[in-house]
Amino acid sequence: MLLLENGERCMSIEIDETHDPARESWVPSARRHAQFPIQNLPYGIFAPADAEPRPGVAIGDAILDIGALARAGLLPEPAASALGSNTLNALFGLPSAARRALRRRLSQLLTDRAHEPALATSLHEATACTLHLPVLIGDYSDFYVGIHHAMNVGRIFRPDTPLMPNYKHLPIGYHGRASSVRVSGTPVRRPLGQTAGPDNRPNFAPTRQLDYELELGIFIGEGNSLGERIELAKASQHMAGLCLLNDWSARDVQAWERLPLGPFLSKSFQTSISPWVISTEALVPFRIAPPSRPEGDPKPLPYLEDATDRAGGQYALNLEVSLLTSRMRDSALAPERISRTTSTVMYFTFAQIVAHQASNGCNLNPGDLLGTGTLSGPTREGSGSLLELSGAGTQPLRLANGETRRFLEDGDEVMFTATAEAPGRVSIGFGSCRGVVLPSH
Amino acid sequence: MLLLENGERCMSIEIDETHDPARESWVPSARRHAQFPIQNLPYGIFAPADAEPRPGVAIGDAILDIGALARAGLLPEPAASALGSNTLNALFGLPSAARRALRRRLSQLLTDRAHEPALATSLHEATACTLHLPVLIGDYSDFYVGIHHAMNVGRIFRPDTPLMPNYKHLPIGYHGRASSVRVSGTPVRRPLGQTAGPDNRPNFAPTRQLDYELELGIFIGEGNSLGERIELAKASQHMAGLCLLNDWSARDVQAWERLPLGPFLSKSFQTSISPWVISTEALVPFRIAPPSRPEGDPKPLPYLEDATDRAGGQYALNLEVSLLTSRMRDSALAPERISRTTSTVMYFTFAQIVAHQASNGCNLNPGDLLGTGTLSGPTREGSGSLLELSGAGTQPLRLANGETRRFLEDGDEVMFTATAEAPGRVSIGFGSCRGVVLPSH
DSSP states (O other), X not given: OEEOTTSOEEOOOOOOGGGOTTOOOSSGGGTTOSSOOTTTOOEEEEEETTSOOEEEEEETTEEEEHHHHHHTTOSOTTTGGGGSSSSSHHHHTSOHHHHHHHHHHHHHHHHOGGGHHHHGGGEEEGGGEEEEOSSOOSOEEEEOOBHHHHHHHHHHHXXXXXXXTTTTTSOOEEEOOSTTEEETTOOEEOOEEEEOOGGGOOEEEEOSOEEXXXXXXXXXXXXXXTTOOOXXXXXXXXXXXXXXXXXXXXXXHHHHHOTTTOOOHHHHTOEEEOSOBEETTTTGGGOOXXXXXXXXXXXXXXXXXXXXXXXXXXXXXXXXXXXEOHHHHXXXXXXXXXXXXXXXXXXXXXXXXXXXXXXXXXXXXXXXXXXXXXXXXXXXXXXXXXXXXXXXXXXXXXXXXXXXXXXXXXXXEEEXXXXXXXXXXXXXXXXXXXXXXXXXX | OEEOTTSOEEXXXXXXXXXXXXXXXXXXXXXXXXXXXXXXXXXXXXXXXXXXXXXXXXXXXXXXXXXXXXXXXXXXTTTGGGGSSSSSHHHHTSOHHHHHHHHHHHHHHHHOGGGHHHHGGGEEEGGGEEEEOSSOOSOEEEEOOBHHHHHHHHHHHOTTOSSOXXXXXXXXXXEOOSTTEEETTOOEEOOEEEEOXXXXXXXXXXXXXXXXXXXXXXXXXXXXXXXXXXXXXXXXGGEEEEEEEEOOEEHHHHHHHOXXXXXXXXXXXXXXXXSOBEETTTTGGGOOBOOSSOTTSOOOOGGGXXXXXXXXXXXXXEEEEEEEOHHHHHTTOOOEEEEEEEGGGBSXXXXXXXXHHTTTSOOOOTTOEEEOOOOOOSSGGGOSSHHHHTTTTTSOEEOTTSOEESSOOTTOEEEEEEEEOOTTSOOEEEEEEEEEEEXXX
């Protein structure tokens, strides 16, 4: 419990028994599970074969139907009443204390073997289920807080001033398209678009520079009313959790359309997210990295400065990109890892992103999605996009099977994964975010 | 009925008996009503005193409860079944033929006095009702097709190249914030935001350059699936109707945050729209202006070129902006008209805007909102924003009572109106879009 300056009490999100490394689930596959041990308990929407979508929690190789548990009276209010839906919006809209209570109860139910008989019929094999979008996304906005990505891209367009003068003062962001956000596994259709031609005569054709962007997504929790703001000190409580996000981009379309109002159709054809929402509560033990703002950089303005947020540290998440081409698939090769990076390249924290977006009184609603922007590392190998990996196409990426890539080709499948690790803690995973490129219609 | 090149039949939207100038309603106030005569029949969501919001049609000074009519079996299917809701999304999602059938039936019911007894209890005095947002807006995007506005703003930022090389080839657009769209009458709170300071050290404070932008909004009708496109020849059928739209803007915030990804918090604090949706069907007789693309300008690419759309002509809508300051209100003065312009300044048609937004396969959903961008005329007097009216603040606007304005002050109320006129036709109006500026919290 923190006491804020205005005297208000603020429940901080802290390490509790649900993070205990000694805790093990009676679900056999959950033990030492690389992604979904008992310490994770991510939320999602799933459908068993021939059944309707419903809220679930991933545990090992199984999914627990928490809608059924709520109906059976096994879960605490007010969370239980928020689970009678095929989206997680109502759950995310609860005060964060309610989500913490739900997590503690789920952890207990899945740890104490006495509950196994009552839960057995609510456990489904994950491989037999279909995963859906976890929420109905009202608004999606995308940021640009990966500072190496901003510098890499900036160098391409403005070699002399890669970073704009505003960059270190505010999390740069723009609005994206909510209607075309799709769950991992949905193929992405290569879009048509306008691109520059000779003498500024454009073409309209399938993009020749299809790319991915490796990002994390933030799901908004309780949110704010129009005209109100979210104080930075409370912003973490307004985050329900994180996911992986692929901001598919058509670079040639982007280059032609972007001035003066920013990216539009070069991004809106599809955005993919991983199906499991890793809750803010599950991620508490992994906030172990020092702040990314080096000494000597400008101090944030007061509305983006909070001692607790700064002292809380950054989330240290390991991110990877793998690629499976058609030729690799035909040769029964495994996907090849082409990039490794970390969330610590974020120049602003998740809380700063949320506080900034609401700083003008814009209302954020439960389930709104905020992307971090591409999380490239400081070296070429840590690039979060092919644009960067291939030096804007000048140095094609060479794959182990001899293929090369400037940009994505039809049949290429892109897969993102993430894990959270910390000394003395059980690692947890984000599952994956994947999508295969289909040819244009 | 048109036969498209692929042999498919396409119901064109044509003048019919609902546009007959001789037609009069038995609702007394509808006769010679400047806004809502029988030839208009705009859709909205209204709530009688102490009652729930429901679908309605404005007729003179009254509102007809069309949800009640549907329940009474007086309206045709499938429209009738789409009216059992407190939004118009389901109605807009029907094929346009279903909306035309509904319009013909409503026109008949409100013309033929024999129906008066059956309808009497479903008619409400408009002044006793509250108007709500007509739809749940999934996505809002905003365009920039007012070419004089683009040139005026371009001159401020880039005196040498006011229009970007892409401008005449595609309707420039960007995504906006759906969550903060509000119905006319909702006050707008002056937002706080980051603005540039000396030595690129920014401030965070209430905006000192609050502005309005006069736009029209397009509501999407049936829409398209992800990965499909909307052919320009069919785009009009995917438009349910138009409204007035005020894209409130904080110019100082915009100037600081806009690079490199475009406007964000400078726009997202609120967008206001008029409550009545003027249906595409009602507007058919007012498509009388020649196309705006002058001879010698680049020919649009084939996906933005359609002989029928070009031959159909542009909508000729008269637009006005009025301002009521606190001092004027205190002196019991009427609002002062400060601008007069027309929709014919649009460089791209409504249909081109819709076809372009879907050209990359992005799915548009019923009720999605697309703004045209500011519709400034060619002269200072036709400016659709204070930025332009005041020459970016260098030549303050002088009001009749001696006050001056560079940008909006607290207490200022901005009101947009629009009318459609054509020779031999009964004029129709859009109602109004208004909002008063509240001081920052």
